[in-house]
Amino acid sequence: MKKNIYTIFLGIILFIGGQILLTSSSNGRAFSANDGNTGAPGESQTCRSCHGGGQFNATVNITVKDSSGFPVTNYVPGKVYDVDVAISTTNAAQRYGFQLVTLTSNAIPYNAWSQPSANTRIANVGQRSYAEHKGKSETNLFSTKWTAPVAGTGDIVFYAGGAAVNNNGSTSGDNGDVTSLTLIEDISTSSIEYSIENVVSFFPIPAEDYFFLKNNGESSLNGVIRVIDLQGKTISEELVNVLPNGQVEISVRQLKSGIYMAQFASSNQSILNKRIVIR
Ligand code: HEC
Structure with a gap:
């Protein structure tokens, strides 16, 4: 019984404290x-x-x-x-x-x-x-x-x-x-390069465990694939060589779901940034 009274008392104090905190x-x-x-x-x-x-x-x-x-x-x-x-x-x-x-x-x-x-x-x-x-x-x-x-x-x-x-x-x-x-x-003024956008694509969007970069062009591509968060922080980085009509797989299994930027920075200086959604 005594214990119950203490519990009720504590409850009331916490309730009043919570109200002050919630309304202030x-x-x-x-x-x-x-x-x-x-x-x-x-x-x-x-x-x-x-x-x-x-x-x-x-x-x-x-x-x-x-x-x-x-x-x-x-x-x-x-x-x-x-x-x-x-x-x-x-x-x-x-x-x-x-x-x-x-x-x-x-x-x-x-x-x-x-x-x-x-x-x-x-x-x-x-x-x-x-x-x-x-x-x-x-x-x-x-x-x-x-x-x-x-x-x-x-x-x-x-x-x-x-x-x-x-x-x-x-x-x-x-x-x-x-x-x-x-x-x-x-x-x-963004860094999207339209020429490279015609050659390289990221899919699927939204992605779950993996996404792919596909080379739709006629020559091989060398460069870096980065996954960047909305604050601009690079989360992962991978050097790749993609053959014509080939594709590479990037694992995003460890990432929290949300919006990210997939970036392909080609060795010929062109950069493609693409918004990707990870589920
Ligand atoms: C859930 C209710 C609630 C909401 C929503 C709320 N307030 Fe208040 N606000 C209060 C209460 C209660 C007080 C009086 C206690 C205190 O000063 O903290 C107060 C006091 C204030 C005061 C001082 C008022 C005075 O005359 O002394 C300011 C300034 C203020 N709030 C700004 C805001 C702003 C800006 C927002 C929206 C972003 C906001 N409040 C949203 C409940 C609320």
Whole structure:
């Protein structure tokens, strides 16, 4: 009996602790509640779910700028961009908070934040990395740098949530909003070589344990086949010689499922990057 009372007591303490942890967000939702609230696929709530009232009429805006400060809607693979999230209001709010995440068009996490501004921190929830407010911010502007993924990744979607708050330590009187922005891969500047694309192909996509590189050309090909993750890290590398009409097999059995880049760098300097899906 005594044991039961202790168990119930412990349960209540854990429950209250859990509630405080789950509901707290003045320190950033990923950092203090392990939750994402940007409106991205897979999230269950947005800032507005809890901060839904108030007079502020919050609107969230995402701007991605190139190194000369021009807003862009395309990205060049591997380039570094400045990302601003601004929360505008009809009446100035006392404090502001936000959250930002990037995913591929099929909702695979793509994490590439760096150098957050003083009011911004990076925190993870599962496989996703969020940029978010570090304490309640007096300014409505949050910034971080972001490195675009490798060629062949395709569209990247930025999801942001924001809250304009009255600094009363609760959600009352606050207003939240979410938005998203899709950046299209700029293929005119990517390293895809169209001539080699006519000669070499990767299949099957999606692959399970193996994929193949086929030489559709009339002369042998020498080069390196690499498997690269979305952050640009080389995971495997193999020197190959492929006869005309021949093919080589690359094992991907040990890789986690997801999107990767298969790269063939031919000894004649041409490079083919192809997005592959591993199941
Ligand atoms: C599940 C409910 C919930 C969600 C979703 C939520 N919050 Fe909160 N938030 C709270 C609670 C409860 C508080 C008060 C406790 C605290 O300060 O942590 C709060 C407080 C805040 C405060 C300080 C408010 C004040 O007036 O003092 C900010 C800023 C804030 N949240 C930002 C955000 C942002 C930005 C998002 C979306 C990315 C968000 N919150 C999503 C529940 C939530």
